[in-house]
Amino acid sequence: MNGKKVHFKHPKEAIKEGLAYVTEDRKGNGLILIQDIRYNITIANLEALVNGLSINENEEINVANGYKDSINIKAPSIEQKVGNLSGGNQQKVQLAKWMFAEPKVLILDEPTRGIDVGAKYEIYSLMNKLVDKGMSIIMISSELPEVLGMSDRLYVMSEGTITGELLAEEATEEKVMAMAIKS
DSSP states (O other), rough: OOTOOOSSHHHHHHHHHEEEEEEIIIIIIOOOSSSSSHHHHHGGGGGGGGTTTEEEEHHHHHHHHHHHTTTTTTTTTTTGGGSSSSSSHHHHHHHHHHTOOOOOOOEEEEETTOOHHHHHHHHHHHHHHHHHOOEEEEEEOOOOOOHHHHSEEEEEEEETTTEEEEEEOOOHHHHHHHHTTTT
C-alpha cells in the first residue's frame, strides 16, 4: 500500500491501515442478520464513536441515518433488523459499514451478486462516487459485462494465478476469455 509491501497478522491491522473487504457472502460473513442497520453500519469503526468509556449513541444514530439516507437504504428506520431487508439493501448496509471505516482501498467481492437491477445500478453509482473521491476499489467479479463496464484496469485469473492484465480501453470479452483459459 502506498508503494510499500504490507503483511497483516490480524484484520484490525488491515482496517487501521485503510484496507476494507466486502465479502461476497453478506449473510454468512458480512452482516449480523439478527442485529439492526445501525449496529451493522457502525460495528467496523466503533472507535470513532467512543466517548470516554462508552459509545456515543446519538452520534451512532446520526452516522447510521446519514448512510441510510445517502446511499438509499430502503427501510422504515435504522432499527430494522438487517435479516429482514432485501438483498440489495443488505449489500448497501455492508457497503456503509466499510465506508464508515474510511478505507483507502475497498475490496468488493461479487458486489452485485443476488441483487436486482435497480440495486445494481445504485451500487455501481456508489462505486463511481467513491472512486471520484479518491478511494481505490478492487472489484472481484465473475460477471464479465460488470467487469468491462466498471473497471479501469483488469487482471484476469485462472485457477488462482494472474494470467493477464488489460486496460479498460483495450479489454474485450474475447481477450478476457482468452486469458481466463490460459494455464
